[in-house]
Amino acid sequence: MKQLQISLTDWVFRACGEEAWLPATVPGTVHTDLLRNGRIEQPFYGTNEHDLQWIDKKDWEYKTVIHLEEAWQALAVTELSFAGLDTYADVYVNEVHVLSADNMFRAWTVNMKGLLQAGRNEIRIVFRSVVTEDLPKLEALGYALPAPNDQSELGGLQEQRISVFARKAPYHYGWDWGPRFLTSGIWREAVLTGRDAAEIKDLYIRQNKVNGQEARLTALVEVDAPQAWSGMLRVSAGGQEWTKAAALVPGLQTLELELVIDQPRLWWCNGLGAPELYTFRAELLQEAETVSVSEATTGLREIKLVRKPDARGTSFYFELNGVPVFAKGANHIPNDSFITEVTEERYRHEIATAVESHMNMLRVWGGGFYEEEVFYRLCDEYGLLVWQDFMFACSMYPGDELFLDNVRAEAEYNVRRLRNHPCIVLWCGNNEIDSAWSEYEEHMGWGWKEHYSAEIRVTLWRAYEEIFHRILPEAVAANHPGIDYWPSSPLRELTGGQDQHATRIMGDGDIHYWGVWHAKEPFENYNVKVGRFMSEYGFQSFPELKSVLSYAEEKDLALESKVMLAHQKNGQGNRLIKEYMDMYLPQPKDFRGFLYMSHVLQAEGIRMAIESHRRSKPYCMGTLYWQMNDCWPVASWAGMDYYGRWKALQYTVRRSFKEVILSVDSTDGETVKVYGVSDRREALDAELVLRLHDISGALLREWSQPVTLAADSSAVIFTLPAAELLEGCEPASVLLIASLLEGGKVLEQGPQTRKVLERKEHYFAAAKDIPLSQPVITVTGVAGSGGTSFTLSSDVLARGVHLTAEEEGIFSDNFFDLLPGEPKTVEFLLRAGGGGAGAAFIPAAPTGLVIRSMADYI
Secondary structure, eight states, X not given: OOEEEEEOOOOEEEETTOSOOEEOOSSOOHHHHHHHTTSSOOTTSTTHHHHTTTGGGSOEEEEEEEEEOGGGGGOSEEEEEESOEESEEEEEETTEEEEEEEBTTSOEEEEOTTTOOSEEEEEEEEEEOHHHHHHHHHHHHOSOOOOTTOOTTTTTOTTOOOXXXXXXXXXGEEETTEEEOOOOEEOSXXXXXXXXXXXXXXXXXXXXXXXXXXXXXXXXXXXXXSSOEEEEEEEEETTEEEEEEEEEOSEEEEEEEEEEEESOOBXXXXXXXXXXXEEEEEEEEETTEEEEEEEEEEOBOOEEEEOOEETTEEOOEEEETTEEEOEEEEEEOOSOSSGGGOOHHHHHHHHHHHHHTTOOEEEEOTTSOOOOHHHHHHHHHHTOEEEEXXXXXXXXXXXXXXXXXXXXXXHHHHHHHHTTOXXXXXXXXXXXXXXXXXXXXXXXSSSOGGGSOHHHHHXXXXXXXXXXXXXXXXXXXXXXXXXXXESSBSBSOOOSSGGGSOSSOOSSSBEEXXXXXXXXXXXXXGGTOOOSOEEEOOOOBOOOHHHHTTTOOGGGOSTTSHHHHHTOOSTTHHHHHHHHHHHHSOOOSSHHHHHHHHHHHHHHHHHHHHHHHHHTTTTOOEEEESOSOOSSSOSBSOSBXXXXXXXXXXXXXXXXXXXXXXXXXXXXXXXXXXXXEEOOSSOEEEEEEEEEEETTSOEEEEEEEEEEEOTTEEEEEEEEEHHHHHTTOOGGGEEEEEXXXXXXXXXXXXXXXXXXXXXXXEESSOGGGSOOOOOOEXXXXXXXXXXXXXXXXXXXXXXXXXXXXSSSEEESSOSEEEOTTOOEEEEEEEEOOSSSSSOSEEEOOOSSOEEEOGGGGO
């Protein structure tokens, strides 16, 4: 009984037609291989993106040579497997054509029996240009399909948008935050395997019924047998094992084994409990000898999307193990334009950042790719729920039979690949297409329909329904039972009428609210434009100066320079940031000040949105801002830039997503309301203390009262007319500080001896109208001491205190306000380098600590 495996390495590559072969890295891409060989400049620097568009017009080929021993010839099964080929690829083995691949998102396996020889074997792959492959499809179709994010002009294709024809990561064609790099190459592992016995190809632990008393499961073990075989199937997990006799026939088949675990350790998301995991091991045994083995790690939980009619419409929330979850998180995009450059450490940094920011959900957005295994494994381990889109976004797609068959195979492959991950709680068909096309509302949507005849409109909608209302839900139902499918985000409900489309904020479905930003609505609209589940909304900022200087020189530091415009993919982005800045913030004195102010501006807008959404629960039960991360250094909606550096937004999110928050609302201008919002599963007794200060720090008035926050609730815990609260004070001259102290009011104890659960400043005027003096900020407890924490204090109100250090890392808080007489202790956490398991952030003493505030930038 033999099993042999070779990972294919030592590749070389070249442009087809050229003579010289160059060393290649696999997994990798043509772009990164060209860069490593010094054939192109750094793609992200300056305007280099514009100069590298020639790469996708060429065909490229890769080859490697493997030497096989005679033993390979005697094996019953020999297979060549590619986990990912990008995208149109012809594979040759010893110059015999064995495979034509046409989907980046699928794995490909080829039977090699009779094609390999003892000794030298050559494997060669020709990657055909997606441009030359798909331009004829556009011409044959006779009309363009909507694809507004396809940056065809930058690629030299003018109006010829071809991204919809290839099953390739849509963002590779450009987006309003990402560059146009149409990659090709062997982007996942390539392996040659051989065996002469049955092999377990897949192990799926289907969760039939799970609760705290019992988990009833089915192990579905897919086995490929070269000939008839009989023996034993054994499955083990958590100290238990289950067995059954197994009789195999030649070919692929599935064995089922029922499993029961009493008193299971349940998997919980961040904030609700531990993300407990079980590793299941399946073995084929013959006379006590293991013939084949496979393992699957999963968490035992019950998850469902709850949509129940109520007085205000229909609910939209996730229930985990019987507990309603208020979803707190962000939309995730690919971490790099060149996927294979993302290390495990970079993934861990993102997932740990989400958890540090008190998130419990990430949405894998439909314009990227089905993420790497490590991403989902880390979400499992850290307890992050994943809303998983299929890879379709902001476009209409072909409906020919070949395309639909390709989509069907892609869906089945990826659902099966990811279904053991407990983090996945929803499969969603696409991003924004239902509302963009708006089939049942003639004059709504993005204006796509009016460009087509009635006949073409019928054709396009028929293709849409075939993909998103039939193929994809069938793939989920057949391969991932128990997990809900949602056809499009946003969507109200699949009705076949005008109440299907989420073109307005109504009392059902999920919402993408872009009135702030795209429609130039004020931040204050976040307080009133609230739906049942806010799955997208956002506001841009630039990266910090250190990140900007990774792609620009000093001479480029101007808002309208070629480099700044090249790294701003939203056409009106820079102007919008400036217009909103004029509305809310003081004028920055220079470009560096503009970068800082853009951070403060972005953070303030999203803070207002998150607090409004959380105040509105249980009507609103989810808030996922756009976006978590970046795929290159760019001005964008991200809270964490390409290098993993936290913007002001990330720190603000961290405060706004805490388990218990206070939120001060004075939207109507007449009343000040203080909300207490708690995600705790039990009631909380506390004391609310309110202090009105003038901006010099003097205490003007104080209120205190005991409060009880009910479990998983939002409620007004204090209200007062604004005029009575201010008592004639100029709004720009005062601020309100609200604190929530642990425990009810205890007369014999001062507030300083009790834990402060939450503290919130509230200003009664825009930052641009509040006079600021230059603060003197003093630091104690870190200089020369080697300590990881330090204390800051200021002589006057210091707004937006910004800390930086020489090392890459985060602070326990940043971009905060300091009031005279109220020192603040901050800890520095070093970003842990390297890959593998371990902490993502390690307490350390910062060096080169620099402290600035808003006054330094105006």
